[in-house]
Amino acid sequence: MTEQAGMQEMYTLKTIAETLNTSNDLNLMLDTVLGKLLELTGLTTGWVFLIDAQGDYSCVADYSLPPALLHHDKEPMRCGSCWCVNRFRDGRLDNAVNIINCKRLEDAVDHQWGDTHDITHHATVPLRSGEKMLGLLNVAAPGKEHFSDSELALLQAVAYQIGSAMERMRLYSAEQRRADLYVRLGEFSRSLGVTVNDCNSGDDMAKTVVKLLGLHYDWPFAALLSQKNGSFMVQAAHAHGKSEMISTSGLSPEVENRMYRVIDSHRAMVLSTTDIQDVSAICNNQFPMSVLASGLAAPIPLSSPGETAVLVVGLGSANDFLQADREVFDALAEHITASWESLRLVYKRRELTRLEERNRLARDLHDSVNQILFSLSLTAKGAESMLAGSPQLHPAAEAMKDIRSLSQEALKEMRALIMQLRPAGLESGLLSALQEYGTGQGLQVVVHRTGMRSLPQSIEEGLWRIGQEALNNVRKHAGVPSAEISLQLSDQEAALIVTDRGKGGAKRRETLPSNSLGLSIMRERAQSLGGRLELVSSSRKGTSVTVVIPLPSESV
Structure with missing residues (x-):
């Protein structure tokens, strides 16, 4: 290489390096540096392919393409395949090489798509950053069928510069994305903190969470999955700016297994395209599932023992910063878990306030x-x-x-x-409290119990109130001094049965019709706990009141 040629090469590399540092926008940078490279090397045409891990390519920059390659909105650059792309996919393209008879130009000639400007060959240079392969740089000129070793070496050096700049921009964009997501996390947490006290149930909380996710983040789909009867169901979902109606169908066994792996890992995990589309499919929406290229899932421990929900979001194909999203999604799940615990404490405060008010009223009535x-x-x-x-x-x-x-x-x-x-005596158990209450009402109460498991406070108090009203009815209407109470516990439900051998039948209907206040109160209490109440009355066998309440799953 002559001294003049060496100086020209150094000048080219210096100019390219300066050009690469003029912008942090990838497409603008590639367009600018491609034009500058062609100007310095005397070439006339060039284009850049970016190729992802799946082998899919896209032409992200081009300069002075011949009319044949501009046919039908650059269709030759968007469709089909060629020798250089195939070798890149196979991992056989390591250095700058001469390409003989470019297939895209050959197809353009065969289909008569336009003038090729006498371009038949081009040089292909892989773009890389370290061991990471990013894409291809192609350059050509009319009538040029061969590139010398020195020309290929220069193109190789420029390609290394471009690859390093692309990686720098990717890292810069990822940091920008991470910073933006954390800013959104702060806004999301403030909004959730303001609205959490307005939630009256877990369903309200779930709907609020996914709605705020849709409001503060650019994820196209969000859903909260809860465990019910050993399987996962979508509790709330949000897509394209609105809440979605949920179908009764469940997830596939494969996706359910993935949800359990998410719970066991205690961290956010990446979902495949199939997984996230399966979750989206059970929502009654018109959401185009093809928009979802991947997803994220993170566990949300609930207040009930052994229960853990899973928060799921769908990511679009344009999201190239999966690691940043995953990191912030982990922090987001922790914030939601803390808010759920805050909601539980709000429930506790409300319950304590109600208990204090009842105690105050009881004292005032007594005094x-x-x-x-x-x-x-x-x-x-x-x-x-x-x-x-x-x-x-x-x-x-x-x-x-x-x-x-x-x-x-x-x-x-x-x-x-x-x-x-x-209420007094619940500390010693529901049956003991009811037996003591019945004794105070002048009744002889016999109690039975089958099954062993703990009852949530709300369910135990609800059964206590229903049992009280049933014993009051025995005292007032049955005409007998005794009653029998049975509590039957299983993994799925609790059944409380109050029976007497009193009048029953028609006489009971006169004093205790189906629309009586006491019976209505008992039914409302049972329904508020998600259960049911049945009354069976016979003049020969007396009256039986049965209330069945479903129980949440209990940890082993």
């Missing part, structure tokens, strides 16, 4: 109305005694007797109401 009724009963009894001592029965004596009887009955009702407002 005011209860004492007044007790005084009224004593006064009526004293007046009845005074009137009974007269020689002739006073007309008001019978009235005093009725007043005393009514006041004692009202006192008993008030004490039962106070007991309902301020």
Whole structure:
């Protein structure tokens, strides 16, 4: 190489290096550097292919293409294959090489797509950064059929510079993406913190989470999957700016196994195209599943023992920063888990507030109305005694007797109401509390229990209230001094059965119709817990009240 040629090569490399540092936009950089390279080397035409790990290529930059390659919106550059792309896919293209008879130009001539400007050959140079292969740089000129070793070496050096610049830009864009995602995470957390106290149930929380994800992030699809009866169901989903209706069908066994692996890993995992499209498919939407190229899934531990939900988002094909999304998605899952725990504490505070209010009301009733009724009963009894001592029965004596009887009955009702407002004895178990309550009502209560497992506080208190009302009905209407209570526990449900051998039948219907307040309250309590209540009454066999409540899964 002559000194002048060496100086020209150094000048070319210097100019290319300066050009590569003028922009952080990949397409603009490639267009600019390609034009500068052709100007310095005396070549006229060039193009750049980027090729991904799956072997799919795209022409991201071109300069002065002949009309034959511009046919039908550059169709020859977008479709088909050629020798250089095939060798790149096979891993056999390591250095700059001469290409004989470019297949894309040959096809253009065969199909008469236009003038080729007498270009038949081009040089192909792989773009790489270290061991990472990125794509191809192709350059050509009219009538040029061979590139010398020095020309190929220069093109190789320029390709290394371009590859390094592309990797630098990728890292820069990834950091920009990561920073942007963390900013969105802060906004998401603030919005979730404001709205979490307005959620009245886990379903409300799930809908709020996916809605805020759609609002603050550019992920095209988001869903929250919950475990129910040993399988996963979509609890809430959000796509193309709106919440989606969920179908009753479940996930495929393969995707369910992947969800369990996500739970076991305790970290965010990447979902394949098939996995994320399977999750999206069970939502009743018109969402184009082809938009979802991959996805992310992360576990969300819930407050109930042994229950873990899975948060899933779908990523579009244009997302090239999967690692940044995965890192932020992990942090996002932790924020949602903390908010779910905050919601549980809100429930606890509300429940404590209700208990305190019931206790306050019970104390006020005991200190005011209860004492007044007790005084009224004593006064009526004293007046009845005074009137009974007269020689002739006073007309008001019978009235005093009725007043005393009514006041004692009202006192008993008030004490039962106070007991309902301020439950005592649940610490020793539901059956013990009901047995003690029945004894206080003058009933002999026999209890039975089958199965062993813990009951959530809300379910235990609901069964306690229903059992109280059932025992009250036995005392008021059955006409017998005894009742039997059975609690049957399984992995899936709890059944509380209160039976008596009282009047039942038609007489019971007169005093306890299906629309009675007490029975309506019991039914509402059972339905609020997701259960059902059944009443069976017979003049021969008495009355049986059965309430069945589904139970959440319990950890081993």
